Amino acid sequence: MKIALVGYGKMGHIIDEIATKRGHEIVARLSETPTAENLNNPDVVIEFSHPEAAFNNIKICLENKIPVICGTTGWLDQKPEIEKIALQNDTAFLYGSNFSLGVNLFFALNEKLANLMKDFPEYKVQLEEIHHTHKKDAPSGTAISLAEGIIKNDQRFDAWKLDETQNKELGIFAIRQDEVPGTHSVYYKSDVDEIEIKHTAFNRNGFAVGAVVAAEWIIGKTGNFTMNDVLFNK
Structure with missing residues (x-):
């Protein structure tokens, strides 16, 4: 897959390493707001940023019809609107409070x-x-x-x-x-x-592996999902 990382802090760096080891290509590593140009046409976005940035980051990606895996917490009052945007754009959104x-x-x-x-x-x-x-x-x-x-x-x-x-x-x-x-x-x-x-948790690696597995799973799907769908509804 081609993966864009939106939010490139500690989790972003670990996801980068694990996704690359699993054979995926990281086409964008963004600490700034995503755009159609700087996302570089990925198959999927993995978003681990900050509560105040998450809604706008996810909205932009979904409006560009790119599926999003989101692990940012602290913004969930706006999650119903994001789920509507995913459906309106015929793409996919998966939120996980924890991907382990x-x-x-x-x-x-x-x-x-x-x-x-x-x-x-x-x-x-x-x-x-x-x-x-x-x-x-x-x-x-x-x-x-x-x-x-x-x-x-x-x-x-x-x-x-x-x-x-x-x-x-x-x-x-x-x-x-x-x-x-x-x-x-x-x-x-x-x-x-x-x-x-x-x-x-002993380290962040379990969270990162789960996020990459979710990204692999969501390709080709439309709708709103959770880690339950990835792990228990195969």
């Missing part, structure tokens, strides 16, 4: 556990995420996905919030520490014991 295979298995485990625990109100639920100090949004997109998975399966909750769980709002603690790629935990705590599930 392990995290997507963790999402499935989280929903299964939430369904098991919904009838045991003596267990209080709390989420925690830890990331590097350079991460601009909080909570992480992965933590939000975990929270949404619990809310979908447990009628005790109808929303999430930063801070401690209270009433019908599921709480997420967001912690920032130097050079932590990403740790996510879900706790169910009662007066007598605690159940915890946890995912710890």
Whole structure:
């Protein structure tokens, strides 16, 4: 494939290396706003930029009928509009809060556990995420996905919030520490014991491999997709 990288920070550099090793050609490495000219006619765009830039970056690519894989978090209030733009331009869009295979298995485990625990109100639920100090949004997109998975399966909750769980709002603690790629935990705590599930990333390579696999998968497709489609609906 010919791949354009929109956003060329740490993740962009790792994706560049992994995509090249898998035999793909990187035709653009952009830290600036994409245009029809500087994208250099790619088969697919992989977008890892900043929350404030993501919507415009993705919109431009989709309007040029280029499928987009997006891993930027912190802009999701505008995601429904992006999904409409993808359909209007007969192309494809895939958003992932986290492209790691392990995290997507963790999402499935989280929903299964939430369904098991919904009838045991003596267990209080709390989420925690830890990331590097350079991460601009909080909570992480992965933590939000975990929270949404619990809310979908447990009628005790109808929303999430930063801070401690209270009433019908599921709480997420967001912690920032130097050079932590990403740790996510879900706790169910009662007066007598605690159940915890946890995912710890050792580096960013798992995220990058997943993004490239998603890019390989999306070629020739139209519509809006998630990593569930890539991993579990083959």
